Amino acid sequence: MPNGEQRALKHIYITGNGRREQFTWPRGGGGEVVLPARNRAQHAAHLEQALTSAITAAAEQAAERNPEIAGGNAGFYLEFDIGKEQRPLLDKxxxxRGQDHIELVAVRPAESDPENLLSATVFVPEAKRELYLKKVEDYRTQETPTGKPKNQPLVASLEDVRLAHARSLFTDDIQMFPAAGQHAWWEVWLRTGGRPILEHAADILDIVLREHVVRxxxxxxxxxxxxxxxIGMIVSNTDAIAELRLARDTPSVYLAMDPTEQRDWSDELAERLEVPDAGAPAVCILDSGSTRPHPLIEPVLNxxxxxxxxxxxxxxxxxxxWRGHxxxxxxxxxxGDLTDPLASTDPLSLSHVLESVKILPDQGANDPDLYGYITAEAMSRAEIQAPERSRAFCLAVTSAGDHWRGRPSSWSAALDELAYGDGDTQRIVVVSAGNVNALYPAAEYLDQNDAAPIxxxxxxxxxxxxxxxxEKCTITDATFAGWSPMAPAGDLSPLSRTSLTWKNEWPIKPDIVFEGGNYGVNPxxxxxxxxxxxxxxxxxxxxQVGYFNVIADTSAATALASRMAAQILADRAGHWPETVRGLIVHSADWTPAMRGHLPVNPKQTHKRVLLRRYGYGVPNLGKAIRSQANDVTLVIESMMQPFFIDGSTIKTCDMIFHDLPxxxxxxEGLGxxxxxLRVTLSYFIEPNPGERGWTKRHRYASHGLRFAVKRPEEDVDTFRGRINAAAREEEDGAYGGGQDDGWVLGPRLRDRGSLHSDIWEGTAADLANRHGIAVYPTGGWxxxxxxxxxxxxxxxxxxxxTLRAQTTVDLYTEIANAIGIDVEVETA
Structure with a gap:
């Protein structure tokens, strides 16, 4: 096993564990939003004038509407400026109400003051053209029962308003907005029912519209x-468009790999292969195709x-x-790296097979298309061909884009939708973080990586x-005598990207790191x-040139991660994709080189750098599939219902208590x-993308799940009360929850995305009474x-x-006996 560990005990899988309770915490008030100080009369007058001008301009626009293009509900778009500190009020x-809805469609940094203001665009049906004027008038003339101006939270937050145009719906970096007269491929994000309206307008305007759609x-x-x-004609004549982005039509695959010297050992290794049957799990490569005649590929690629x-x-x-990518x-x-199996003379038993679906063209780039659609079609072909086979999808094709904030794209959201699979056809999707665009001087190592967003x-x-x-640091080629490796052993590969520049609310990426090779430094x-x-x-x-080549960077790392996912699938039939992803992350750890970047007493900011540079570290297959007597892993696969409807109100529903054996x-004897104690919670969300401010109403994730471990001094009621308080605080935008001493990360760092992992460190006597863990829901769309x-x-x-002790005490047998299962030892 990796790291020389002798792991022969199968993990303990617990079924039927968990007590379901109703978990209904009160809706929070959304937290206290600080409103700008306003002179009530002056502010109302300013907004009334701006709204009157915008509505007048909208009427003129409507009068000029082309009846051949016009479609959908009659109305217009308004663009409001609002302070970033008032973001929670965007939903207002x-x-x-009624059949004619005013919908928030796009939110972006304001051009006038991108650091401090947001521009929010709404579609206003003609039937509600006067609504905002009425709100401002009531703000100016009426008070609430508490003596405050009516509609104060919304009206006081507004800085300005104007009639919106196509530019208002553009949520990429505004500097990328195409110049007048320039043809460009646009990602058009449509409102509900907008597709036939767009198709009609595109036909009249002689606009090319791709047939494929991501939903x-x-x-x-x-x-x-x-x-x-x-595009402006469509915006002014219809209600179809919610948001505009530029299409990223050419994926970037960074390949800088020269062929190695010819080796003639391929056939010898092929003779030592023990090939699994056709029903074995697969790694499905979505890339430039594969070379089936290769003697090391043909036996496992039908x-x-x-x-x-x-x-x-x-x-x-x-x-x-594509250089054979x-x-x-x-x-x-x-x-894996062929160096070791080629040097060995032992039989080599493969646990999985290969599938290949080509998504990159042999010449040029794909015709502009939605890569979310291409990816879905590619996955579907593999699944139709072998519907009963479990597989890990491997995608090392990435594209640049304005995703430095971590926001979803149509492609990334499609991957989330494909992994979620409508809740019953989940998939394992392994994707590359992408590479820094070019090599750079060694003195800029890590600074370049930290500045290059995933x-x-x-x-x-x-x-x-x-x-x-x-870990590759040995240079034997005499041509490069005196050269040194760029990255220290155990540290980030020189071209790997990070999420240091992302906003905190987005997931921790990368999740993990695998070997991606190193670069040499010219002295x-x-x-x-x-x-x-x-x-x-x-x-x-x-x-005809040779049977072997070399590969590096995040493409190599992604292939290795996919291999590990397939090995876990092969080890135990029926693994959930959520479980496979969780086991890989749960087995990961930071290397000494990574930890060496932390000060003696690290703060949360230091740990954030560690997470967003390396994820949870380097996975270990041995730990992912086997336990030891003093290092025991328990795996629980369970279900819950996050919400339910009570009358006309949707409330949180289940909380699951797991009493651990x-x-x-x-x-207690270890004192x-x-x-x-390491805890990992893995689940999939259903995405709902669109740049609408990511407020409560317009969250990206369908739901969130969290875990909490019972403290020694808590009874069940106190534990439940703490969880309720933590859920309310998170709903209000805080991650308090009472910082529990002993957790390496804590909820403020770990509770991002749909995968949460943390380690509690303390005394054995303290852990003896931490045997209760709850999984509970948080809000979502x-x-x-x-x-x-x-x-x-x-x-x-x-x-x-995973419960891990320093001594060789046999925790495994005691836990197995408490559950009533036999101790399973791997003998092979």
């Missing part, structure tokens, strides 16, 4: 080739499992443009996002360069000896959007716990 711009609960996303003027998403493309990996990924996904679509919540680490000038000695050995696509007497009727859905989660 909406009015859902979300409240949005459809299509690609349109148009000028800003043509001809029918080699496909392309575009049915007319050849399926082989032959394009010089898909074949290189294939070799690592099957064998690429699209690796911000997906449900995907396992993989960065790169390296003459301090510049870095590719060296074969510091890369990973894998399969080559051009067999701790060996209490043994732990003050230090022990660890399932709760806020009643009309979408998701409030009664159940969700799955994997809860993984």
């Amino acid at each position: 711009l909406e009015d859902k 979300f609960p409240e949005r459809e996303v299509v690609l349109v080739l148009a000028t800003p003027s043509q 001809a029918e499992d080699q496909q392309s998403w575009n049915g007319v493309w050849p399926v082989e990996d032959t394009s010089p443009m 898909g074949t290189k990924m294939s070799g690592l996904a099957l064998y 690429e699209n679509p690796a911000q997906a919540w449900n995907a396992l996002t993989v960065g790169a680490v390296t 003459a000038n301090g510049n870095s360069d590719h060296l074969d000695d510091l890369t990973l050995l894998t399969t080559n696509n051009r067999l 701790w060996p209490t007497e043994t732990l 003050e000896e230090q022990v660890e 399932w709760r806020e959007k009643k009309r979408l009727e998701r409030y009664d859905r159940e969700v799955r989660y994997a809860l993984i716990l």
Whole structure:
């Protein structure tokens, strides 16, 4: 097993554990929002004048509307400026009463003051054209029963308002907005029912509209080739568009890998292979294809499992443009770094097979299309071909984009939708974090990485996002005598991206890191360069040149992570995808080099850097699938219903209490000896993307789950009260929850995204009484959007716990006996 650990005990899987209780905490008031100080009369007069001008301009726009283009509900878009500190009040711009809804469609930094203001665009039906004027008039003339101006929270927060145009709906960096007359591919995010309206307008305006669509609960996303003027015509004549972004039509795959010397050992290794049957799990490579004639690929890639998403493309990996990238990924996904198996003479037993679906064209780029759609089509082809086979999807194709804030894109949201699978067809999706664009001087190591944000679509919540680490530091090629490795052993691979520049509310990415190779440093000038000695050995696509090649960076790391996912699937049939992702992260740890960046007494800010640079660290297959007597892992797969409807109100529903079978007497006997409890909670959310301020009503995630461990001094009622308080505080935008001493990260750092992992460190005597753990829900759009009727859905989660003692005490047998299961020892 890795790290020399002898792990022979199968993890303890607990079924039927957990007591379901109703968990209904009161809705929070949303926290206290500080309003700007206003002269009431002057502020009302300013807004009334601005609104009157905007409504007059809207009437003029309506009079000029082209009846051949016009469609949908008659109305117009207004753009409001509001202070960033008043973001929680954005929802008050909406009015859902009656049939004619005012909808918040897009939120972005204001052009006039992007640091301090937001611009929020709403669609206003003609029937409600006077609503905002009425709100401002009531603010000026009326008081509430408490003596405050009526509508004060909303009206006092508004800085300005104007008639909105196409530019108002553009949520990418405004500097990227196409110039007048410039044709560009746009991602058009449509309001509900907007597609036929857009299709009609596009036909009249002679606009190219791609047929493929990516669907979300409240949005459809299509690609349109148009000028800003043509897009503006659609905005002024219809109610179809909610949001505009630029289409990222060319994925960036950074390949800087020279072929290694020819080796003729491939056939010898192939003769030592022990190949699994066709029903074994698979790694499905979504890339440039694979080279099936290769003797190390053909035994585990059936001809029918080699496909392309575009049915007319050849399926082989032959394009010089991609340099055999898909074949290189294939070799690592099957064998890992080939250096060790080639040097061995032992039989090599493979646990999984290979699938390949080509998503990159042999020449040029794909025609502009939605990569979310392409990815979905590629996955579907593999699943239709072998519907009973479990698999891990491997995607190392990424694109640059304005995702430095961590916000979802149509592609990343599609990955979340594919992983969630409507709640009953979940998928394991492993995606690359992306590479820094080019090599840089060694003196800029880590600074360049920390400034390079993770690429699209690796911000997906449900995907396992993989960065790169390296242990490769030995340079044997005499040509490079005197050169040194750029990254220290155990630290970040030089081109791996991070999420240090992301906003705190977005998930921790990468989730984990795998080997991605290193770069050499020229002692003459301090510049870095590719060296074969510091890369990973894998399969080559051009067999006439050689059977082996090298690969590095986050592509290599992603292939290795996919391999580990398939190995876990092969180890135990029926694993949930949520569990596989959880086990990989649960097994991970930071290397000494990573921990070396922390001061002696690290603060939360230091730990945040660690998380957003390395994720949870380097996974360990041995820990992911086996326990030891003094290092016991329990796995619970369970379900819960986060919300329910009570009359007309949606409330939180279930809280699950798990009473853990701790060996209490043994732990108490260890007394003050230090022990660890690691807890990982893994679940998938249903996405609802769209740049609408990410307020309560417009959250991205359908729901959230959290865990809490009972403290020694707490009875059940006190424990329940603490959880309720923590849930209320988080709903109000805080992560208080009472910082529990002993947790390495704590809820403020760990409770991001849909994967939460933390380690409690303390005495054995203290842990003896920490045997209760609760899983409970937090808010999401399932709760806020009643009309979408998701409030009664159940969700799955994997809860993984490891109890680790320093001594060789046998905790495993005691726990197994308490549960009533036999001790399972791996003998092979």
